[in-house]
Amino acid sequence: MKVTVDMTMCQDHGQCAIAAPEVFRINDEGHLEYDAEPGDDMLEYVEEAADVCPVQAILIADS
Amino acid sequence: MSATSPAVAPILDVADPAFSITAPEVHAARERSWYATTPYGIAVLRYDEMSRLIKHPKLRQGSVAWPAHNGVTEGPFARWWASWILNKEGAEHHRLRRLMNPAFSPKLIGGLVPRFQALASELIDGFSAPDQCEFVSEFAEPYAARVIAIMLGIPEEEWPIIARESVTIGLAMGVTLREDLPQIEDALARLYAYCDALIADRRKNPGDDFVTALVNASREEDGRLSDTELRDAMVLLIFGGFDTTRNQLGLAMQTFSRHLDQWALLAERPELGRAAVEEVMRVNPTVRWVTREVLEDFEFEGLELTAGTTVHLYSESAGTDPRVFTGGFDITAERKPHFGFGGGAHHCLGHFVARSDMSEALPLLARRMPDIRILAGDSWLPDSGNTGPVRLPIGFTPAS
Numbered sequence: 001m002k003v004t005v006d007m008t009m010c011q012d013h014g015q016c017a018i019a020a021p022e023v024f025r026i027n028d029e030g031h032l033e034y035d036a037e038p039g040d041d042m043l044e045y046v047e048e049a050a051d052v053c054p055v056q057a058i059l060i061a062d063s
Numbered sequence: 064m065s066a067t068s069p070a071v072a073p074i075l076d077v078a079d080p081a082f083s084i085t086a087p088e089v090h091a092a093r094e095r096s097w098y099a100t101t102p103y104g105i106a107v108l109r110y111d112e113m114s115r116l117i118k119h120p121k122l123r124q125g126s127v128a129w130p131a132h133n134g135v136t137e138g139p140f141a142r143w144w145a146s147w148i149l150n151k152e153g154a155e156h157h158r159l160r161r162l163m164n165p166a167f168s169p170k171l172i173g174g175l176v177p178r179f180q181a182l183a184s185e186l187i188d189g190f191s192a193p194d195q196c197e198f199v200s201e202f203a204e205p206y207a208a209r210v211i212a213i214m215l216g217i218p219e220e221e222w223p224i225i226a227r228e229s230v231t232i233g234l235a236m237g238v239t240l241r242e243d244l245p246q247i248e249d250a251l252a253r254l255y256a257y258c259d260a261l262i263a264d265r266r267k268n269p270g271d272d273f274v275t276a277l278v279n280a281s282r283e284e285d286g287r288l289s290d291t292e293l294r295d296a297m298v299l300l301i302f303g304g305f306d307t308t309r310n311q312l313g314l315a316m317q318t319f320s321r322h323l324d325q326w327a328l329l330a331e332r333p334e335l336g337r338a339a340v341e342e343v344m345r346v347n348p349t350v351r352w353v354t355r356e357v358l359e360d361f362e363f364e365g366l367e368l369t370a371g372t373t374v375h376l377y378s379e380s381a382g383t384d385p386r387v388f389t390g391g392f393d394i395t396a397e398r399k400p401h402f403g404f405g406g407g408a409h410h411c412l413g414h415f416v417a418r419s420d421m422s423e424a425l426p427l428l429a430r431r432m433p434d435i436r437i438l439a440g441d442s443w444l445p446d447s448g449n450t451g452p453v454r455l456p457i458g459f460t461p462a463s
Contacts, residue, residue, distance in 0.1 A: 011400055012118055013410045018157045019164065030118060052164045054410050055400065 001043055002061045003036050009057035019052050020045035073099040075106055077375075083446040084351045085379050093380050097364060104373030105366075106352070110388075110399070112364060113381040116374060117353060118407030121361050123152050125354035125373055133240040139248050140235065146295040149409055156408060158285045163296060166276035169415045178213050179423040182206060187431045195438065198316055198455040199309070202428070207308035210420045211301055215261060216272040228254045229305040232298075236448060251298065258297040262290065304413050308420065310349035310444075310451025311403075315339075315425060317452070318347045320435045322392045329394060330433065333426035339394045340421045344403030345382040346392055349451050352377050353405050378402045432459035 003023065005016075012032050016024040023042055024034045038046060043060075050058035073092035076082055078101070083089075092099045093108035100106075107113050116122060127150040130141045144150065148159045186205055190196040208222035208229075231250035234243040261274055269275045277296065281287045288296065319326040329339050352375040357368045368374070382388070382401045390396055404411035411417070438456040 011114075011406065013407055014118065015160075015164075015408075015410060018160050018408065021157075026120075028120075030115070030120060048161075048165065051168050051170065054404070054414060056169075 001038060001040055001046065003034060003038060003046060004059040004061070005032065005034060006057040006059070007032075009055045011055055013054050015052045015054060016049035016058060019049040024049055072096050072105075075099045075101050077106065077447055078102040080445045084377060084450075085347075085446060089377070089380055090383070093384065098366065101375065103375060105368075105375070107374060107376045108380045108384075110381040110384040110386060113376045113378075113402060114406075116355065116363070117376055117402060117405065119355075119363075121358050121368075122355035122374060123358050124149055124409050125356035126150065128356075130235075130240065133238075135241060135244060138244075139251055140244060143251055143295060143298065144235075146292070147299055148296065148412070149299075152408075159288075159292070159296070160408070160412070161282055161285055162280040162288050163277065163412060165280060166273050167412055167415055169419075171273065171276065172415050172419050175213055176419060176423060179210065179420045180427065182209055182213070182219075183424045183427045187427065193461045195456060195458045196432075198457045199313055199452055200454075202424075203309040203312040203452075203455075206312065206420070206424060207305050210308065210416070211304050214273045214304075214416065215297075215301075216265075216270060216274055217261065224253075224257065225301055225305055228257075229302045232302050233306055254298045254301065255294050258294045258301075259290075261297070262293050300413065304416065306449065307349055308417055310449060311344065311417070312421060312424065313452035313455050314347045314349055314450070315343040315421070316428070316435060316455060316457060317437065318343050318392065319425075319429070320437050320457070323434060325392060325394055326429050326435060327433065329426050330429035333430070335394050336422035336426040337418065339425050340418055341398065341401060342392060342394045342396070343425075345388070345398060345401035346379065348378045348382065348401065348403035349449055350378060350403060350405070351447050351450050353402060376402065431462050432457070433462055434460045 010032055012026060012030055014026040014032070017026050020042065023038045023046055024032060027033050046060055050060055073095055075089060075092060077084065089108065097109045097112045098105045098107050107116055130136065130144050135141050148156060148163065151159060183206065186202050190201055196202065204226055205222060208226040209219045211225050212219045212222050228250040231246055234240070235247050262278055265274045265278045269279065277288065277293060329335050355374040355376065357370050357372040357374060360367065360369050362368070378401070387399055404414040436458050438458050440454060440456045442453045444450045444453060
């Protein structure tokens with residue numbers, strides 16, 4: 001799967017990092033970092049992260 | 064001392080109930096300095112600083128100590144308050160958030176839109192006069208409470224229970240918490256009993272609804288919500304969802320009564336409902352401040368913040384900061400995000416519901432109530448903390 005976060009929309013709330021900490025994290029500067037090609041076993045969590053994103057900035061595609 | 068921190072920061076006496084957090088004095092202070100000092104700690108006045116501090120890792124959510132500050136350290140209310148997801152941090156918070164999030168998914172809420180529309184129309188149809196209404200009791204209160212009834216899957220005619228008990232629990236936000244404690248705890252006990260019955264029912268008769276989603280929530284590493292966690296969360300969701308929505312709808316009417324061209328535009332173009340909600344929450348948010356507490360000493364923009372300091376982030380002041388926002392109230396403008404739903408790990412859990420129900424209600428109100436004006440007899444909560452109208456008589460031209 002391929003994950004894209006629209007960084008022009010992202011506000012670094014970090015809800016994705018709570019929902020799927022293996023894929024998304026907030027770094028020491030308070031900004032989002034993420035794994036753009038996580039394993040398919042992560043799909044359920046990534047979908048949840050996309051769902052809870054307050055600004056709906058996360059896009060998931062088949063790779 | 065950096066250029067952005069004046070040698071003497073402005074002082075704001077926000078503990079005075081007559082103080083208005085949206086007064087020219089606050090906006091003037093914002094032009095002098097990014098922060099002011101207050102009897103509680105500091106007040107952050109500008110957008111950029113609020114944006115960074117609202118999700119700063121060295122700050123925690125700051126309302127956890129409120130009951131203790133009022134001498135309430137034990138009993139059912141103190142226990143319930145401590146249980147709030149808002150008052151948890153770290154792993155404990157994240158577990159609760161993961162388990163509760165799916166019930167608030169935008170996917171589940173989308174299906175409720177036709178019911179929100181029908182409800183708004185029904186309430187407007189029921190106004191006691193053709194050209195005026197008391198907006199709080201005739202619209203905002205029943206709308207907010209019945210949206211919660213719809214979410215919980217309970218009969219909508221039971222909405223007065225939600226409204227009545229929530230209003231009583233709301234006394235806990237005031238400075239008379241200690242005196243009001245017996246009635247607050249009675250209301251809490253009644254809501255617990257109500258939620259326990261609801262939880263038991265959905266365990267037996269699961270459905271495709273919000274309560275079932277909470278009852279069945281589970282994740283391998285997080286387990287499930289216990290019965291105690293479920294009832295604590297549900298009472299918080301009822302209380303949190305009712306009060307804020309009711310107040311925010313009243314504030315929206317206040318703002319639009321000052322911008323009738325925008326109100327007419329919204330009536331014409333209902334697809335602007337979503338943008339209208341965002342624009343109202345930018346300039347007139349019910350949550351006037353977001354509270355944080357400094358976890359460890361650090362320096363920010365030339366200011367030493369010491370552990371234990373209360374930091375109030377002023378959402379209206381940040382939302383109208385001329386460094387970021389120009390052009391006044393305009394529901395067609397592209398805007399940076401406001402802070403009406405807080406931010407960071409504690410970003411409002413129910414924001415998809417609130418955004419959805421208010422963006423359906425406002426265009427319908429605009430179409431059915433042209434030329435709104437606030438009539439004599441309005442009364443308001445103090446303009447700080449969480450604010451909104453207590454009574455809001457509104458006159459309008461009957462729609463043809």
